[in-house]
Amino acid sequence: MNDSVKVRFAPSPTGFLHIGGVRTALFNWLYARHHGGKFVIRIEDTDLSRSTEESIQEILESMRWLGLDWDEGPFRQMERQDRHKEVVQHLLDQDKAYPCFCTPEELEERKKEQQKKGEKPKYNGKCRNRSDRPDAPHVIRFKSPLEGTVRVHDLLRGNVDFDIAELDDLIIQRTDGTPTYNFVVVVDDADMGITQVIRGDDHLSNTPRQALLYDSLDYPRPQFAHISMILGEDKTRLSKRHGATSTLAYREMGYLPDALINYLVRLGWSHGDQEIFSREEMIKHFDLSSITTSAAVFNPEKLQWLNAQYIKSTPPLELAQHFEPILVQEGVLKESHGLRPEEIAKPIPYLAERSKTLVEMAQGAEFYFCDELVFDEKAKTKFLKPEAAPLLGKVAEGLQALADFSSEAIETFLKSIVEAEGIKFGKLAQPTRVALTGKTVSPGIYDVILLLGKDRSIQRLRSACEWIETL
RNA sequence: GUCCCCAUCGUCUAGCCAGGCCUAGGACACCGGCCUUUCACGCCGGCGACGCGGGUUCGAAUCCCGCUGGGGACGCCA
Numbered sequence: 408m409n410d411s412v413k414v415r416f417a418p419s420p421t422g423f424l425h426i427g428g429v430r431t432a433l434f435n436w437l438y439a440r441h442h443g444g445k446f447v448i449r450i451e452d453t454d455l456s457r458s459t460e461e462s463i464q465e466i467l468e469s470m471r472w473l474g475l476d477w478d479e480g481p482f483r484q485m486e487r488q489d490r491h492k493e494v495v496q497h498l499l500d501q502d503k504a505y506p507c508f509c510t511p512e513e514l515e516e517r518k519k520e521q522q523k524k525g526e527k528p529k530y531n532g533k534c535r536n537r538s539d540r541p542d543a544p545h546v547i548r549f550k551s552p553l554e555g556t557v558r559v560h561d562l563l564r565g566n567v568d569f570d571i572a573e574l575d576d577l578i579i580q581r582t583d584g585t586p587t588y589n590f591v592v593v594v595d596d597a598d599m600g601i602t603q604v605i606r607g608d609d610h611l612s613n614t615p616r617q618a619l620l621y622d623s624l625d626y627p628r629p630q631f632a633h634i635s636m637i638l639g640e641d642k643t644r645l646s647k648r649h650g651a652t653s654t655l656a657y658r659e660m661g662y663l664p665d666a667l668i669n670y671l672v673r674l675g676w677s678h679g680d681q682e683i684f685s686r687e688e689m690i691k692h693f694d695l696s697s698i699t700t701s702a703a704v705f706n707p708e709k710l711q712w713l714n715a716q717y718i719k720s721t722p723p724l725e726l727a728q729h730f731e732p733i734l735v736q737e738g739v740l741k742e743s744h745g746l747r748p749e750e751i752a753k754p755i756p757y758l759a760e761r762s763k764t765l766v767e768m769a770q771g772a773e774f775y776f777c778d779e780l781v782f783d784e785k786a787k788t789k790f791l792k793p794e795a796a797p798l799l800g801k802v803a804e805g806l807q808a809l810a811d812f813s814s815e816a817i818e819t820f821l822k823s824i825v826e827a828e829g830i831k832f833g834k835l836a837q838p839t840r841v842a843l844t845g846k847t848v849s850p851g852i853y854d855v856i857l858l859l860g861k862d863r864s865i866q867r868l869r870s871a872c873e874w875i876e877t878l
Numbered sequence: 879g880u881c882c883c884c885a886u887c888g889u890c891u892a893g894c895c896a897g898g899c900c901u902a903g904g905a906c907a908c909c910g911g912c913c914u915u916u917c918a919c920g921c922c923g924g925c926g927a928c929g930c931g932g933g934u935u936c937g938a939a940u941c942c943c944g945c946u947g948g949g950g951a952c953g954c955c956a
Contacts, residue, residue, distance in 0.1 A: 419956045454955055511954065518953095527880040528952060546954055564883070573881055573952085581954040588956045612882055612951035635884075635949085642948065670890090673905090677891055680904040699884095699891075702949060706889045709906040719919080761918040771917090821915090836915035848917040 412444025413602050416470075416477075417592070419451040420462035423653035424469040426705060427607065427637045427645050430671045434634055435605045436475045437672070437693040444602070447479040449595060453585055455485075469654040473664045474686070482599075484591050491586040494594050494624070495547055495579060503623050504579060506545040507534040529575035547580035549590070549620060557615040562603070562632040563700050569615040577616055593617050597626040608633040608700075609644075632695055635675055635702045642704060661733055661764030663721065666714040674703040683716060715763045723755035724748055730755065730765055737769040739776050754858055757850035774844035775858055780867060782845040790847070795838035796875040798824070802839055803868040812861055817853045842871035 416432040418424060424432075439446035448470070452458040467481060484491075498504035507530075518528040535550065552571050559567045579590035586594075596604060611633045621628045639645050657667055669684055676699070678684070678692040718726065727748045734740040734751070754775045755768075762768035774780060805820050806812075821839075825832050836852045843855050843864060856864050 417956085421956075451956060457955070507954095514954085522879075525879045561883095567882070569882075575952090578954055583954080585954090587954070592956085607950090608883060609950055610956090613956090615882095633883080638949075640889090644949075673890065675890090680892065682890090682905055696895095701884050703891090704889060706906070709890065712906055715919090760920090763918095825915095832915050834915095840916065846916090850917090852915055 411602060412439060412442040413447065413600055414439050414444065414605055415447040415449050415480075415596070415599065415601050416475075417449045417451050417606075418466050419454065419457075420459060420466060421454065421457040422462055423655065424466045425645060425653060426671065428466075429469070429473065429475075429654055429667070430637060430674060431605070431607055431634065432470065432475055433473075433668060433671055434676070434693075434698075436477075437689055438603065438605060438695070439478075440690045441693045445478040446476075447599065447601075448477045448481040449599070450481050450483045451588065451592070452483055452485050453588060453591055455583075455585060465653065465655065472655065472658055473668060479599075482595075484595060485585075487591075487595065487598075488585070490598065491591055491594055492580075492584075495586065495590075498549065498579070498623070499547065503550050504547050505535060505537075505550055505576075506540065507548045507576075507578070508537075508541060508543055508545045509533055527573065530577075532576060535576060544582045546578045546582055548576040549579050549616075549623075551576050551616075551619055557618050559611075559614045559618055559631060561611070561614075562630055562695050563698055564633065567611070567614075569612075571615075571619075574616055574619070579620075589613055589616050590620065593620045593624070593626070596629055597621065597624070601629050603630045603632060605632045605634060605695075607636050609636060632698075634698060635700055637674055638702050638704050640704060640706075642702075645705065659736065661766035661768070662710070662714050663717045663726075663729060663765070665721075666710065666717040669717070670710040670713050674705075675699050683713070711763050718762055718765070718768065719759050723752040723759070726755055726759070727752040730768065733765040733769045734772065734776065737766060739769050739773050754850075757854045757858060761850070771849070774846070774849065774855075780845045782841070783847065786841045786845065786847045790838045790841040791871055791875050792838075793875060793878060796872045798828070798835055799838060799842055799868045799872050799875075802835070803865045803872070806856070806861055806865055806868075809861070812857070814853045814857055817856050821852070838871075839868070843867050 414435040416435050418428055418432075436446050438444070448467075450458075450463055450466075452463070463481070463483075470477070495504065499506075509530075514530070517531060521528045530548070534545075534548070551574055555571045557569045557571060557574075559569065561567055577589055578587055580586050595601075614631055614633075618628055637645055654667075658664075665686075668686075668689075672684060672689055672693075673682065676693065677697055678688075681688075684692070731740075731746075731748070731751050735742050735744075740746070754772045758768045758771045762771060801824055802821070805824065806817075809816055809820060821835060822832070825835055828835075837847065840849050840852055840855065841847060843849075843852075843859060849855050850858070859867070
């Protein structure tokens with residue numbers, strides 16, 4: 408293991424993990440795996456009012472489903488409070504931080520005034536030099552330098568300069584004694600020995616503040632790489648309205664983790680013209696230098712196409728383990744079905760090339776797994792008509808007599824009927840399809856018969872005939 | 879408003895750093911055709927972009943400046 412690389416994914420547990428977060432996690436994971444370094448998960452839960460245990464579990468479950476394994480953690484920042492307090496005290500002792508007694512209301516009012524005047528809203532430094540220490544609620548602010556520039560070196564964008572005058576004295580500890588993000592992120596990254604901070608570019612403007620903190624704490628700064636964000640179709644930040652659905656929702660919609668990962672890796676990263684990457688290939692080729700810095704729009708159609716590719720190329724038995732929960736979810740199978748993976752995998756070869764999601768696949772597999780066939784009413788009235796009955800009867804009879812029950816034999820047999828009757832193949836295939844599957848859409852008709860087996864096929868054909876007679 | 883980032887087909891991107899090989903390549907989507915027992919798959923073809931204006935240069939998608947546009951940040955959120 409390469410000790411010189413250690414990266415982290417640091418989600419805040421204030422909701423589910425969405426696509427944007429997954430991509431940040433993925434890039435960190437790939438960076439660690441490519442360099443043989445370590446990937447750690449750290450839960451940024453310092454906002455007590457919004458963090459939930461449920462979110463933490465959902466985030467971790469998402470990571471596991473996606474196969475993004477971590478080497479250390481998950482650490483929780485709240486468990487490191489003593490350390491954070493110690494560092495705050497250290498800053499206080501060195502006169503690099505100070506208590507501020509301004510109330511939120513006061514601050515709010517000043518902010519409004521500044522905005523009215525067209526100024527950048529900033530703390531005015533009121534408590535920066537006050538010498539009294541009243542026994543009143545207060546926050547701790549970092550005593551930022553007043554002038555100069557901070558140069559942040561970004562691995563993807565080069566040097567970015569910020570005017571210190573744009574910054575103000577940020578709060579590092581709240582009134583309730585808990586530390587704030589910009590402060591803990593510095594302390595934790597430094598303590599944990601994080602070497603590269605790869606995160607969304609919404610953090611780029613926080614970086615000068617953090618850089619200043621690193622400097623005044625005498626910590627070496629890590630390297631920074633700010634990747635672009637993923638935008639919704641309207642080109643605004645991903646939100647609940649967009650594709651910012653929970654990662655686990657994609658699982659429910661029938662997406663494969665590999666497809667999602669593959670889709671996401673190509674958002675902002677490329678390796679020539681290659682579109683499909685195995686994990687090994689991604690790890691092998693992943694490189695910060697082939698990352699684009701412009702924002703990417705989330706495109707569900709391409710994700711769906713990739714999903715279809717993965718459904719087609721994943722071995723049936725392997726696909727079965729993802730397919731089974733979807734079959735249950737879609738009500739095709741009962742939770743207590745007791746079927747072995749081999750049995751679940753049976754219809755997959757016939758369904759894979761016509762399914763974009765596992766949900767579609769489950770619907771297509773209904774005829775195979777159900778005991779009682781459910782008919783599509785339109786299909787029934789259109790194809791199960793009196794003139795179809797004799798044909799269906801002949802198919803049933805012929806199948807009964809078929810010694811060699813193979814796809815080829817079935818084909819030869821069905822074609823012989825078509826020839827004898829002097830009809831088009833579709834005239835026979837469609838009613839048969841409806842009789843066997845209840846739908847007008849299904850795998851190839853020989854495959855359907857083969858899949859169902861002789862007895863079930865004959866039984867369904869017969870009951871279709873019986874139904875026609877009741878007309 | 880201030881600061882920061884970004885800018886190639888509708889979308890993801892290659893090309894840009896080391897200017898000519900670019901009448902700009904690939905992929906998704908879309909359109910047309912072929913295949914065909916349904917739906918698909920697949921195959922073939924088509925549509926479609928260097929935001930604008932200045933420079934630098936023999937030559938610019940590529941370098942520089944400005945503009946415009948988009949995004950982000952400006953929380954006792956992360």
